[in-house]
Amino acid sequence: MSNDLPTAFPIKRGRVHEAQGPGALSFAAIAAGFADGEALWCQESWRSEQLNPQGLRCFADPDRVLLAKAQDQTELLAIAEETLRDGAVSLVIMELSKPLNLTAGRRLQLAAKTGRSTGLCLIAEGAGSSAAETRWHCQPTFDTQDWTGHRWSLIKNKSGILGAWYVRWDWAARRLRVVSSASE
Amino acid sequence: MFDGIGQRVVCAWFPRLASDRALRLRPVEGPFALTLKQNNANRLYCLNSAAEQQGLHRGMAYSDARAFCPDLQSRPADLAGDQAFLQVLHRWALRYCPWVGFDEPDGGRPSAPAPPTSTPAAPPANGLILSITGSAHLLGGEAALLEDMQQSLAAAGFRLQLGLADTRGAAWALAHYRPYTDPGRPNGMAEPGQNLRALEALSVAALRLDEKTVVALQRLGLRTIGSLAAAPRAPLARRFGPGLHLQLDRALGDMPEPVNAKPEPPHYGVRLTLPEPIGLSDDVKAGTLRLLERLCEKLKAQEVGARRLSLTLRRVDQANQQVDLKLARPMREPQAILTLFERGIEAVDAGYGIDQLRLEAVAVETLPNQQSSYFVGGRKKEQLDDLISRLGTRIGLENIQRFVPSDTHIPERSFRLAPAALTPSAAPAQNQNQAQSWQSATLSPLDHPRPLRLFPAEPIEAQGNRPPARFRWRRMALTTARAVGPERIAPEWWHDDANWQSGLRDYWRVETQQGRRLWLYYTPQNPGWFVQGEFA
Known part of the structure; x- marks a missing residue:
């Protein structure tokens, strides 16, 4: 299997993935732009940080993003599971505050498989669930020419090999450009 | 006659609907009136009989009324509630016949601007018109029907005046000027085809004419409907226009006047x-x-x-x-x-x-x-x-939201969160419009980049009006590698926003050696540095 980004990104449909690190949010935004339908962004209502559609519009159409505010993580997982199983939206992004246990992770996987929709959990570092299909660590990088650089490293992959890439978002063309693949 | 079938119409007038309703909700003893604020003065709107006996009348200033009658009790009028109650009465009246309309206060009077008087405008509607053609026998005849209406509303505490005639106009005249009292007397009822005989003794005001016409007719000596009907038409029509005889013909049945029954709103x-x-x-x-x-x-x-x-x-x-x-x-x-x-x-x-x-x-x-x-x-x-x-x-319909753009430069107000179920991004055309409005919003994302994440401003320690070379944010030591700015955003003075009390803001896009790209601002009028967002 080759070490190219297209084998792993866009993330596989019908599965639940995980992203962590300071750049996880941009990873989610770019994933929402790649999704071919609406995306549901689930958040717990106590979070004061909010998604800014003015910033999001560089990556995805804010009209195609629905926002769901749940009381706590249990409720959040419940609506995420229901949405994944329904399949009316193609991407469900969950901002998790507590690690998932295996049962919860497995239930999300099964729901995503039934509904043929993709799930993406934004997790704290080291709080991954072993049920996830892939896990990405995203770190924004400083670059003298550009200011959208990221280092995406694939640190868990159930159906492929791991890898790391330097990527950059082309705002004008709304495309993801791979600068180079980082050495392991 | 405009048709062969004798129509029979009942006019039910509630002379004191508003005060009767108020007293039914909370009874009081003695003189009572509802007041309505009109032209900056509280005026009496509806009175009970005790207040009328004291010499008070509708349209009187409330302070005058208190001077005449110190123990007058009052409450503010509730016009919307009265109208809603009339709807209830409308439903009740459907037990007598299927064709019930509201009696508009002008009674279909031809347009004659009411003279500006001190009396308040007539209430919107305070009566019902029932077309009981062919349904009176169900209650044992016309007299029995009127008696039943009278009895049941009197038991509910409402004053009701009834008139029954062949036409709407005649029924109105009888209800207002010679109402039905009891089955023994002929009051309030006109035998079929006997409209003129029933009405001839009544004042011309019973024809639903405006005040000016009534006064002018009385000056001419035409005090009753009988004398008006007998007077030659042409000179009167020249003086008063066609409206006068239209009303007369309507009352006497020479001109049709339908009863407009409103359909009942469907009840789900x-x-x-x-x-x-x-x-x-x-x-x-x-x-x-x-x-x-x-x-x-x-x-x-x-x-x-x-x-x-x-x-x-x-x-x-x-x-x-x-x-x-x-x-x-x-x-x-x-x-x-x-x-x-x-x-x-x-x-x-x-x-x-x-x-x-x-x-x-x-x-x-x-x-x-x-x-x-x-x-x-x-x-x-x-x-x-x-x-x-x-x-x-599961989580409440208002917690599923959608972004709606709004036209302002203030970053945290540049969008609204609206419940997705109520936002009409449903229609494809509108959807396109909205997509355009995101794209064609005042700020181009290339010239004025905005962070992906916004949070309440977090102060950092720094001096001067240039971004600091090193700073600590969220317990991280960060080194500025490049700073782009400033972009000055002025507060919107027409919004009282506590977050913008510190005045102007100079926004900087700061890239750090560590990778994080932050949105910092400096407040020159009130020196201080803050972090408000993070770029992708």
Whole structure:
């Protein structure tokens, strides 16, 4: 299997993935732009940080993003599971505050498989669930020419090999450009 | 006569509807009046008979009335409540005949601008017109019908004046000037074809004329309807215009005047009373399904769909349990709605059992009948709306939101979060407009980049008006590698926003060696540095 980004990104449909690190949010935004339908962004209502559609519009159409505010993580997982199983939206992004246990992770996987929709959990570092299909660590990088650089490293992959890439978002063309693949 | 069939019309006038209603809700002894604020003065709007006996009248200034009658009790008038109550009376009147209209206060008077007097404008409607043609025998004749109306409203505490005649105008005149009193006397009733005989002694004011015409007619010596009918028409028509004889002809039946019966607004409520109380949620669901089937039939007949439903479960101990359901799109499919109700029904405490179920569509929207189509886009949209409804039963429909752009430079106000179920991004055309408005918003994302994440401003320690070379943020030591700016944003003085009290802000896009790209701002009028967002 080759070490190219297209084998792993866009993330596989019908599965639940995980992203962590300071750049996880941009990873989610770019994933929402790649999704071919609406995306549901689930958040717990106590979070004061909010998604800014003015910033999001560089990556995805804010009209195609629905926002769901749940009381706590249990409720959040419940609506995420229901949405994944329904399949009316193609991407469900969950901002998790507590690690998932295996049962919860497995239930999300099964729901995503039934509904043929993709799930993406934004997790704290080291709080991954072993049920996830892939896990990405995203770190924004400083670059003298550009200011959208990221280092995406694939640190868990159930159906492929791991890898790391330097990527950059082309705002004008709304495309993801791979600068180079980082050495392991 | 404009038709062969003798029409019979009852006019029911409630001379003191407003005060009778107020006293029914909370009775008081002695003189009582409702006041209404008009032209910056409180005026008497409706009085009870005790107040009228004291010499008070409608339209009198409230302070004058208090001077005449110190023990006058008053309350403010509730016009909307009166109109709603008249609707109730309208429903009640349908027991006598199927054709009931409201008596508009001008009574179809031809346009004559009312002279500006001190009396307040007539209340919107305070009477009912019943066309009892062919239905009087059901209550044992006309006299019995009038007696029944009179009795039942007197028992409810309302003063009612009734008139019965062949025409609407004549019934109105009798109700207002010679109302029905009791079966023994001929008052208030005109025999078929005897309109003129019944009306001839009444004042010309009974013809629903404006005040000026009435006064002018009385000056001419034409005091009664009889003398007006006998007077030559041409000179009067020259002086008063065609309106005068139009009203006379209408009253005497030479000119038709229909009774406009308003259709009753459809009522979307059904209920089910059970012989034995039930307690299992499956039973309640089965009962709800039966109600839903009946309700959806009604909705379908009117081509509407329910947007909000309310299911009331009455327990045997009279404690009501209510289950509310909000839907993201108008629906009328019983099975689909039942699925959405399931969660609410599970949570109900049945207590000793439920013996009545009542289901009402509180809010409806038009939903035309449609052929179930091949149109895939529509189905996808419906699927999404159904999903939103389902999530809404779990976390509340208002917690599923959509971004709506708003035209301002203030970053945290440049968008609104609106409930997705209420935002009409449904229609494809509108969707396109909105997409455009995001793209063609005042700021181009290339010239004025905005962070992906916004948070409440977090202060950092720094000096000067240039971004600091090193700073600490969230317990991280960061080194500025490049800073782009400033972009100055001025507060909107027309909004009182506590966050913008510190005045102007100079925004900087700061890239750090560590990788994080932050949105910093400096407040020159009130020196300080803050972090407000993070870029992708």
